[in-house]
Amino acid sequence: MEGIYLPEPTTEIWEQSAKGFREKWQFPNCIGAIDGRHVTIKCPNRTGSNYFCYLNKFSIVLMAIVDPYYKFICVDIGGFGKNSDGGIFEASNMGQRFEANLINVTNHTPLPGQNEPCPHVLIGDEAFALKPYLMRPFPYRQSKLCPRKENYNVRLCRARRVVENAFGILSQKWRIFLKPITTKVETTILIIKTACVQHNFLRVTQCDNPSNVLSKEVNQTNHENVFTAMLNDSRRATNIAFNVREKFVAYCNP
Template sequence: MAIVGPDYKFICVDIGGFGKNSDGGIFETSNMGKRFEQNLMSVPAPRFLPGQNEICSYVLIGDEAFALKPYLMRPFPYKQTLTDVRKEKYNLRLCRARRVVENAFGILSQKWRIFYRPLETKVDTTILIVRTACILHNFYEVKVAMTNIFNS
């Protein structure tokens, strides 16, 4: 389970859930999910979007497997989008935002192709490998961003 920023860097990861469980179930039982539920995460205060006069809160974005929470946005059920164009557009934009997380994991697995196959290690070792890869991924993304800034 991960929270990813718009720059494809991992902000928070919770590793150890089993793939056979739903993402929503894994989130609710994870340390991250419990901390969100207890309002213990250090989420920045709501603020104005550029050029807007309405305050906007920070939220997580999930898919249909997640329960609707005050801190989490999820898509409308498919049947509701058939009769409401605004809900369909909302779902499309939410899906676009969710792609950032999917892409971050794609970039991570492209760099370390060990993730293209099942890891045949102990659970504790697997958690350490994934956590280390996320940290290295963030360092690499910072390096790429700095290179782009200095080369432009």
């Protein structure tokens, strides 16, 4: 069931997600919204403060990339509650694959009204670092002093809420998330992953949306070898990230 309703993301799945974000949330070239959710657990034995989070509880983190129809595309489960969302993502398998450009994302395409190619990106909150493949809002003070940045923040945050809504749907459907889970960490991870798969099953079978196309085929073709080489230089990668964000700012301020 996992291979059908939470499969390895393919180019087709990313393209369906990008189409949905463009049509439903008016944020083109977006392949997913990313965020982490703290799942409350009973403190494991002899783990110190690893699982103690800023919410004053013990937790493990469900890191998820969600499509525009509230369906999970990728999940990473089991991060220590004490760690930040950005740090958990960068250390995760899916974060490392994004960094190496091994996630089958479609080719770069220009944003509407622009001529230069723009990469397809994830969107997240301030907890994540700005990357060429991950857009985040401008800091609050900057956005309030610049209407162009504020317009970009509003558009991005509106589209990014789908991941928070997906977590809310998950919690309300499976009430086990509303109280501490008392099983071993390994078992808790399996419980969370099973809930994510069942969540996708219900989204696919009960909701009429174009994201219902699920492919079992994995395309390992790397479409952006030059882009990957540039990522190896962190300074150049940072400059690329700023340039990519400016393209989205220009799109949000026609």
